[in-house]
Amino acid sequence: MATLGLIEYADATAEVRAVYDDIMAVRQTDWINNFWKALASHPPTLRRTWESVKEIMAPGALDALTKELVYLAVSASNQCPYCIASHTASARKAGMSDAMFAELMAVVGMANETKRLSSGHRVEIDERFR
Amino acid sequence: MATLGLIEYADATAEVRAVYDDIMAVRQTDWINNFWKALASHPPTLRRTWESVKEIMAPGALDALTKELVYLAVSASNQCPYCIASHTASARKAGMSDAMFAELMAVVGMANETKRLSSGHRVEIDERFR
Amino acid sequence: MATLGLIEYADATAEVRAVYDDIMAVRQTDWINNFWKALASHPPTLRRTWESVKEIMAPGALDALTKELVYLAVSASNQCPYCIASHTASARKAGMSDAMFAELMAVVGMANETKRLSSGHRVEIDERFR
Amino acid sequence: MATLGLIEYADATAEVRAVYDDIMAVRQTDWINNFWKALASHPPTLRRTWESVKEIMAPGALDALTKELVYLAVSASNQCPYCIASHTASARKAGMSDAMFAELMAVVGMANETKRLSSGHRVEIDERFR
Amino acid sequence: MATLGLIEYADATAEVRAVYDDIMAVRQTDWINNFWKALASHPPTLRRTWESVKEIMAPGALDALTKELVYLAVSASNQCPYCIASHTASARKAGMSDAMFAELMAVVGMANETKRLSSGHRVEIDERFR
Amino acid sequence: MATLGLIEYADATAEVRAVYDDIMAVRQTDWINNFWKALASHPPTLRRTWESVKEIMAPGALDALTKELVYLAVSASNQCPYCIASHTASARKAGMSDAMFAELMAVVGMANETKRLSSGHRVEIDERFR
Numbered sequence: 001m002a003t004l005g006l007i008e009y010a011d012a013t014a015e016v017r018a019v020y021d022d023i024m025a026v027r028q029t030d031w032i033n034n035f036w037k038a039l040a041s042h043p044p045t046l047r048r049t050w051e052s053v054k055e056i057m058a059p060g061a062l063d064a065l066t067k068e069l070v071y072l073a074v075s076a077s078n079q080c081p082y083c084i085a086s087h088t089a090s091a092r093k094a095g096m097s098d099a100m101f102a103e104l105m106a107v108v109g110m111a112n113e114t115k116r117l118s119s120g121h122r123v124e125i126d127e128r129f130r
Numbered sequence: 131m132a133t134l135g136l137i138e139y140a141d142a143t144a145e146v147r148a149v150y151d152d153i154m155a156v157r158q159t160d161w162i163n164n165f166w167k168a169l170a171s172h173p174p175t176l177r178r179t180w181e182s183v184k185e186i187m188a189p190g191a192l193d194a195l196t197k198e199l200v201y202l203a204v205s206a207s208n209q210c211p212y213c214i215a216s217h218t219a220s221a222r223k224a225g226m227s228d229a230m231f232a233e234l235m236a237v238v239g240m241a242n243e244t245k246r247l248s249s250g251h252r253v254e255i256d257e258r259f260r
Numbered sequence: 261m262a263t264l265g266l267i268e269y270a271d272a273t274a275e276v277r278a279v280y281d282d283i284m285a286v287r288q289t290d291w292i293n294n295f296w297k298a299l300a301s302h303p304p305t306l307r308r309t310w311e312s313v314k315e316i317m318a319p320g321a322l323d324a325l326t327k328e329l330v331y332l333a334v335s336a337s338n339q340c341p342y343c344i345a346s347h348t349a350s351a352r353k354a355g356m357s358d359a360m361f362a363e364l365m366a367v368v369g370m371a372n373e374t375k376r377l378s379s380g381h382r383v384e385i386d387e388r389f390r
Numbered sequence: 391m392a393t394l395g396l397i398e399y400a401d402a403t404a405e406v407r408a409v410y411d412d413i414m415a416v417r418q419t420d421w422i423n424n425f426w427k428a429l430a431s432h433p434p435t436l437r438r439t440w441e442s443v444k445e446i447m448a449p450g451a452l453d454a455l456t457k458e459l460v461y462l463a464v465s466a467s468n469q470c471p472y473c474i475a476s477h478t479a480s481a482r483k484a485g486m487s488d489a490m491f492a493e494l495m496a497v498v499g500m501a502n503e504t505k506r507l508s509s510g511h512r513v514e515i516d517e518r519f520r
Numbered sequence: 521m522a523t524l525g526l527i528e529y530a531d532a533t534a535e536v537r538a539v540y541d542d543i544m545a546v547r548q549t550d551w552i553n554n555f556w557k558a559l560a561s562h563p564p565t566l567r568r569t570w571e572s573v574k575e576i577m578a579p580g581a582l583d584a585l586t587k588e589l590v591y592l593a594v595s596a597s598n599q600c601p602y603c604i605a606s607h608t609a610s611a612r613k614a615g616m617s618d619a620m621f622a623e624l625m626a627v628v629g630m631a632n633e634t635k636r637l638s639s640g641h642r643v644e645i646d647e648r649f650r
Numbered sequence: 651m652a653t654l655g656l657i658e659y660a661d662a663t664a665e666v667r668a669v670y671d672d673i674m675a676v677r678q679t680d681w682i683n684n685f686w687k688a689l690a691s692h693p694p695t696l697r698r699t700w701e702s703v704k705e706i707m708a709p710g711a712l713d714a715l716t717k718e719l720v721y722l723a724v725s726a727s728n729q730c731p732y733c734i735a736s737h738t739a740s741a742r743k744a745g746m747s748d749a750m751f752a753e754l755m756a757v758v759g760m761a762n763e764t765k766r767l768s769s770g771h772r773v774e775i776d777e778r779f780r
Contacts, residue, residue: 001780002253003608004618033259035244038251042622048702049247049629055698056236061229066196070237073200074207076380079470080245080599084382085259088393098394099191102432105380106186107200109439111217113373114165115210117179120336120365121168122133122344129163129215130651131520133348134358172362178442179369185438206640209730210339214642218653228654232692235640239699243633250596250625252604260391261650263512263738264748293519295504298511302752308575309507309759312568316496321489326456330497333460334467340505340729345519347501359451366446367460371477374425375470377439381428382393389423389475390521466770469600474772478523488524492562495770499569503763510726510755512734522773553779555764558771569767576756581749586716590723590757597724600765605779619711626706627720631737634685635730637699641688642653649683649735 004041006034016040019050026054033086068094072101073108134171136164146170149180156184163216198224202231203238264301266294276300279310286314293346325354332356333368394431396424406430409440416444423476458484462491463498524561526554536560539570546574553606588614593628654691656684666690669700676704683736718744722751723758 009020009032019040020032039046057067068091075083088101096104139150139162149170150162169176187197198221205213218231226234269280269292279300280292299306317327328351335343348361356364399410399422409430410422429436447457458481465473478491486494529540529552539560540552559566577587588611595603608621616624659670659682669690670682689696707717718741725733738751746754 002251003621004251031258033256034253035248038253039247041618042626044705045247045622045626048705049244052240052698052702053244055694056233056240060233061227062199062233062237066199067233067237069192069196070200070203070234071241072380074203074238074241075245076376077204077207078242078245078599079375079379079468080249081379081382082248082253082255083241083245084380085255088382089259097191098431101393102435103186103190103192103197104200105377106432106435107192107197108204108380109373109376110182110186111201111204111213112208112376113369114179114183115205115208115213115339116336116369116372117169117175117365118165118212119210119339119341120133120332120344120368122131122341122348123164123168123212124131125212125215126163128161129219133361171358172366174445175362175366178445182438182442185434202640206636208339209635209639209728211639211642214640218642228691231653232695235637236692236695238640239633239636242636243629245599246596246629246632247625249599249601250592250604250628252601252608261512261514263510263751291518293516294513295508298513299507301748302756304575305507305752305756308572309504312500312572313504315564315568316493316500320493321487322459322493322497326459327493327497329452329456330460330463330494331501334463334498334501335505337464337467338502338505338729340509342508342513342515343501343505345515349519357451363446363450363452363457364460367452367457368464370442370446371461371464371473372468374439374443375465375468375473377429377435378425378472379470380393382391383424383428383472384391385472385475386423388421389479462770466766469598469765469769471769471772474770478772488561491523492565495767496562496565498770499763499766502766503759505729506726506759506762507755509729509731510722510734510758512731512738522771524771551778553776554773555768558773559767565767569764572760573764576753576760580753581747582719582753582757586719587753587757589712589716590720590754591761593720594723594727594758594761595765597727598762598765600769602768602773602775603761603765605775609779617711623706623710623712623717624720627712627717628724630702630706631721631724631733632728634699634703635725635728635733637689637695638685638732639730640653642651643684643688643732644651645732645735646683648681649739 002034002038004038006037007040008037012040013043015043016046019043019046022054023050035082035086065091065094065096069096069100069104072096073104076105076108077112132164132168134168136167137170138167142170143173145173146176149173149176152184153180165212165216195221195224195226199226199230199234202226203234206235206238207242262294262298264298266297267300268297272300273303275303276306279303279306282314283310295342295346325351325356328354329356329360329364333364336365336368337372392424392428394428396427397430398427402430403433405433406436409433409436412444413440425472425476455481455484455486459486459490459494462486463494466495466498467502522554522558524558526557527560528557532560533563535563536566539563539566542574543570555602555606585611585614585616589616589620589624592616593624596625596628597632652684652688654688656687657690658687662690663693665693666696669693669696672704673700685732685736715741715744715746719746719750719754722746723754726755726758727762
């Protein structure tokens with residue numbers, strides 16, 4: 001159903017396979033999820049997106065689990081079904097427990113409620129926050 | 131400019147002052163930011179919102195800093211100026227460094243990019259993620 | 261600051277003035293707000309938008325106040341500063357009290373919280389709701 | 391498919407059953423929809439969310455039907471499939487007719503169109519609206 | 521599953537058939553998609569929406585393909601499954617190639633990433649852009 | 651006011667200057683806008699974002715003007731003030747006329763209206779569009 005179809009490893013060009021191989025190596029897994037197979041129809045987008053994701057999600061000032069939690073929080077806030085499904089899986093793999101998930105969703109829900117209260121009430125930004 | 135105005139401590143009823151006092155005690159601070167002063171025009175909303183925020187943001191399976199980072203990430207993703215300003219301040223207070231902030235924004239940006247790529251390409255959710 | 265500028269009544273063509281006159285007549289007011297002055301740079305958009313707004317906001321199965329409350333609720337949910345400002349004014353004119361406004365914002369806030377909880381938790385739609 | 395599963399009444403703890411019982415009593419119904427069954431995996435979120443919804447949706451300055459219409463309008467604006475499905479059902483139960491629904495969607499659609507026109511054209515907020 | 525059902529041509533009133541006939545004539549097609557069949561339950565909305573779409577999507581300063589690309593880009597950015605599906609079809613009909621589609625999605629993805637970076641970092645608008 | 655401040659060329663490291671120089675060369679301009687100065691506080695984000703923007707916005711299957719129009723359309727749809735301001739400027743530079751801008755905003759507005767109509771009415775995707 002993906003607009004440009006899904007490219008399986010067996011049908012991929014060397015350029016696409018190189019990206020797939022790197023994804024599997026970095027993620028220590030032996031399969032490729034549909035997101036990448038869909039982007040593979042346009043190799044420059046596949047390569048650029050993967051390079052960016054790899055760089056951004058690598059542990060740095062924030063550890064890998066925190067980054068996965070943030071990614072999942074933004075996906076839930078955005079209501080992106082694919083992203084929620086795939087990042088729930090990757091956050092669990094990075095160590096997210098059921099309790100962490102439930103608390104994460106509570107924070108996401110609250111942040112979305114208070115943002116409407118502040119916008120709707122037209123609250124001015126405090127001098128100290130500027 | 132807030133639609134229903136801002137209620138200062140000096141002008142507040144005992145019911146509102148009790149919430150203000152609790153906010154200052156829990157946050158170990160001596161001032162109240164405009165968000166709460168705006169909600170104070172409707173005491174049930176002030177009380178309920180504060181009780182929810184207090185419960186949700188207390189450390190649990192996720193620590194206080196992680197919760198603040200997630201709150202800020204959702205605010206930035208939602209483009210809520212008041213929320214970004216106030217939660218940048220509270221995340222810093224909870225220990226967010228400049229490097230953590232910059233990485234946080236990078237994850238938020240990426241999550242918003244990939245969500246459009248997956249939606250736009252109409253990527254089906256993988257069987258393993260269901 | 262509007263990208264195509266604002267067209268004042270005195271500078272408007274007959275086509276634009278006819279729309280301005282109708283807006284003032286329908287709204288029983290003697291001024292035109294900036295939104296229409298900005299659209300006036302492209303008369304087909306001015307005319308079409310006004311005709312649609314006039315038709316949609318006229319009392320029907322829903323009365324005028326309910327429609328204004330819904331418009332304001334959607335504006336607050338969307339965080340559109342111009343829309344919140346202008347529709348707070350028009351809802352007040354249609355009879356919205358301070359208490360109605362505060363309750364309206366509470367509903368908007370809650371609807372935005374529960375939507376993230378249902379999406380984030382990936383809740384399936386109940387058979388009865390289909 | 392819900393991430394943490396659905397808790398049926400028969401399998402629920404006393405704490406969860408107490409919330410379920412209250413939901414059924416307040417709503418004058420004999421079943422629990424999936425949203426609550428999903429939140430039940432994290433009892434504090436279940437309890438807090440229900441207490442907030444119960445308080446916010448009770449008739450006050452706005453009647454129950456108006457609140458349901460606003461909730462549905464925000465859900466449609468947000469494109470939350472679960473929320474649209476469940477709140478279409480509850481708004482109908484509160485008295486929403488087909489004609490009211492159709493007019494409600496027309497207002498929601500228009501509010502979303504004009505918000506982009508005002509943002510895109512960078513319309514400044516009128517002095518009178520500040 | 522559409523809330524008010526779908527009105528087929530055979531069951532439509534003369535008023536609705538007139539709109540259906542115009543849609544098929546303008547689009548040079550012999551069928552009506554579900555969107556219009558759902559709106560047909562409320563003929564004023566059907567008529568007004570079609571008249572607006574017809575006027576807006578007609579070639580003008582922007583050609584028909586560019587308008588379709590923009591419509592699809594906004595739909596993908598908004599994550600509206602129905603809109604993405606229908607406008608992918610209409611953009612293809614207007615001449616969109618696979619490569620154009622892939623580049624379009626890349627622009628949409630990037631625009632959504634940079635918007636969060638600018639909002640999250642609280643970048644002030646440059647004097648030259650005001 | 652940018653959270654991490656703005657890095658001026660004179661104060662920039664060689665790594666940052668190299669990106670600034672490339673931005674000015676590719677865009678044939680002699681200044682750097684605040685967006686890049688804000689990202690410069692985190693050089694990896696500055697570099698990666700610029701490399702992505704440069705690659706994505708280069709003419710390909712879509713010409714430069716079409717890409718700028720799409721970027722501006724998404725920015726207006728998203729209501730990102732910084733993005734609207736900067737991409738209005740860059741689209742004009744790429745050849746966007748006032749009439750093109752007005753038509754572009756009309757398409758963006760309409761796409762946002764119809765998406766709520768299709769979601770709110772719960773319109774099923776036609777078999778032909780799958």
